[in-house]
Amino acid sequence: MASPAPRLPVAGPSSEPKASMLKRMGGPSDLKAGVGRGGIRTAEEIQHIVHEVSKRSKYFKDQERRDRELQVKVDKLKGRLAQEELTARGDEEDKADAILKELEETRDLSRVIALIDADAFYAACHVRVNPELEGKAFGVGGGMLTTASYGARKYGCRSAMPFFIAQKLCPHLVSLKLEPDLYVKASREIFAVLSKYGTIAPASLDEAYVDLTQYCADQDVTPTEAITRLRAEVQATTGLTVSAGVSPNKTLSKIAADVNKPNGQFVIDPTREACMEFIQGVRLRKCFGIGRVCETLLNGIGLETVGDIFRDRAKLYLVRHHLGQSAHFRFLLGLYLGLGRNRVKRAKRGDRKTYGVEKTFTPTSDPGKLDDVIRRVAKSLAKDLKRADFSGRTVTLRIKHADFVSVTRAHTPGKNIYLRDYKDLVRIGLMLLHKEIDERPKLIARGEEVKGGRNPVLKARLLGLRVGNLRDERALAKANKLDGWVRVSSRSTPEIELSDSDTDVQRDSDLDDDEDEDDDEADPGKRALNAVMRDAAIDPFADAGDGEGGVKKEDAACDPAAFGGASGSGSGSWMCVDDYDNDAEDEDAEVVRGRFGVHRGATVPKPSQRRAQQPSSSTIVQGSSLAAASRAGSPPKRKSPAAEDASANEKGKKRRIRKEEEEAAKPASGNEWTCPVCDKVFAGSEAAMSGHVAKHFADDEPPARPKVKVKKECGSLGGGGMGGSKVSSKTKVKGKGRKG
C-alpha cells in the first residue's frame, strides 16, 4: 500500500488520480483495447478527460473500491512471495524447468490456425451501406458505444465507453443507431467466405478461427499465401476488411491478429523458435485469459511480459498456490512456450449450460417497480427457453445494487423439477427478490454484512434471472422417440394454474402492454431473415442424439473432443472448442493436459453430467410439486413501500427516494433491439449481441455422427481460471461413434 504522498490539488477538490484508476477507467493504456496509432489526443489528455467526467459517478466510486481491494491482494501476494523466498529450497527453477520440458513435449506445429477479426466491424457495416460515413468520427450505439469508428478512435473513443464520455473526447462525435440486420448479414457473408478455406469456429459476429491446414495442403500454398487470399476474398466479396493472425495455434493467432490491425495480417512460422520469439515480448494483458486482475497481480511481483514468466519462474513457483486461477503456474509456463490449442471446432447446441436475461434500469427501491422488472425479465427468458427448447432446474436471481455491487441468489425447486414457463420463472424470481428485500433490514439490524450499503431498503440498478442445470428437451424427445414438441409444450402449462392464485402473478397481464415485442410479424424484411437464420441455426435434429439421447457417462468422460474453450471466457470460450491437440494419448499425458492441453495442478475436474442423459420419462415439471415447493418457500408478504421508507428514515436516510422513483425502472438506455434469429431483446451492447448471435451460428453445425460429448474440459485459463481440464486420453473419438 504505501500510496504516494498526495500531490497538490488540481482543479477542484480532487486530488491526484491514481495511475491504477486512470488505467481502470479505460485510458488508452488499456492494452486490450488496442488503441494507439495516429491519435489526435495524447494518452494523458484522454485519461484526464475521462477522469474528470467520471470521477464523481457511482460507477467510479465502485471502481475505486475494486481498485483498493485489488491492491490489497497484490500486497498479500508480495508478502507471501517475500516469505516464501526466505525458506526457498533453491530448486524452484528446476521444478519449473521440469514442467517446461513436459509441456514442450506436447507442442504441435502441424496445423495452420488463423484468427480472423473484422476491423471496426459495426462501424464498417454502416460505412458499407452509407459511404458518406467514411472517415467520419462516429460511434455505434446509444448509451454505451458498441464500436467507435477509426475516425473517433483517434480522439480516444472506444467501444464499451458511455456515449456521454466519448462525446467529451470528441465533441463532434455522431451516434448511429444499432442495426442488427446489417451486422448479421455482413457476418454471414464473411463467414461464408471463411468456410471456403477450412472449418471455422465463430467467436462472435466479427471474429472466427479458421483451420487452414487442409487448404494449404490441397492448394500447396504457404500459410501466408492462404491468409492473403482469404483476406482479399473477404474484402472483394463483402467490402469489409479483416485482420488476421496465423500460427500453429489459437493462442498465438489471436495475439498475432492484433499486430497489424486494421486490415493487416501477421504470420508466425511453424517453428518452435518463431513461436517463442513472437510471444516473449508480448504484454501479459494481451494474452487471452489474462485480464486486469491477473495482470495486476503479476505486475505486482515484477512480471510485465510473457518472457518474464521464464525469467521469474522461480518466483512464480513459490507463489504458485496464490496466483488465482487465472495465473495458474502451468498455464503461464505454457504461455511462455507459445503453446495453445489448435483444434477448430464449433460448439454444439448441447454445450450450452445456462440461459439468462438481465436488465439495467434507473436505480429504485420501489417494490412494485422491481417486481415489474422481474416480470419483464422472466417473460423474456421464458421466451428464449421455449424457443430453444430447453428447460432447467436452477433459477438464479442477480441483483446489482445502486452502488454497483452485485449479489446472486439461487433456488432449485427439486431434483426432478425442470422449469421453462414464464409463471414459474416469475414466481421463483419474485420469491428470491422478496426474500432478499425482507431479510435485508434484519441482517442490518443484527449488524451483519450486506452488500449494497447499510440502508435497510434495497435499492437496485439491475435485476436478472438465469436458468441453469439445463435439460435439452429436444434431445430428450428425440431420444425417446416421442413427439417432443407436443409433449413439451403441453406439459408444463397445466400446473401454472396453481400459481394463478398467487398474489405475485396477478398482474402478469400488465406486462403485456408495457413491453415485449412479441410482434414476430413486425418487419417483413426482418422476418425473412429470421426464417433463414432460424432454419440454418436451429436444426431441430441437431444434437438431438442420433438415436442416443443420452450419452453414457463413461463415454462422455472419455471424449477427447472436449468442450474446451478458453475458459473463463464467456461467449468466447464457448466457441473455442477444443483442446490442444495431442496425439500422445497415454495415461501420463492425461495428467499433463490442461488449458494448453496441459493439466494444471492436481485437481482433476470430474466429468460433468450430461444433462440430456436423464431418463426421458421424467416430466418437465412436476406441476404440483413445483407449486407446492414454491409456496412452501414463499416469503412473507412484503411491507408496504411506506413502511420501508419508515425503515429508511430510522437509518437516517432521507426520503428523496420518492422522487427518484418517479422515473425509476425505466430502461437506462433507450437503445433496444432484437436478435434477428430468436427475437431476444438487447439493450445495446456489441458484445452481448455478438456473443448471442454467434451462438446461433454455432448451432448451425449439422450433427456430426454419433458423437459423444463431454463437458468439462476446458482448460482455461481464464478467469476464473483456468481450469484444468481433463481429457482423457484413451479414446480418441475421432469420429466413430461409439457407444456401445
Added chain:
DNA sequence: TACATACAC
C-alpha cells in the same frame, strides 16, 4: 448446491 469472482466479447 449456492455464491462470488474473473474473463471475454
Added chain:
DNA sequence: CATGGTGTATGTA
C-alpha cells in the same frame, strides 16, 4: 446526470 448484457469456468464452503 451518467458506465451493458450474455455466458463460461473455478474455488470455496
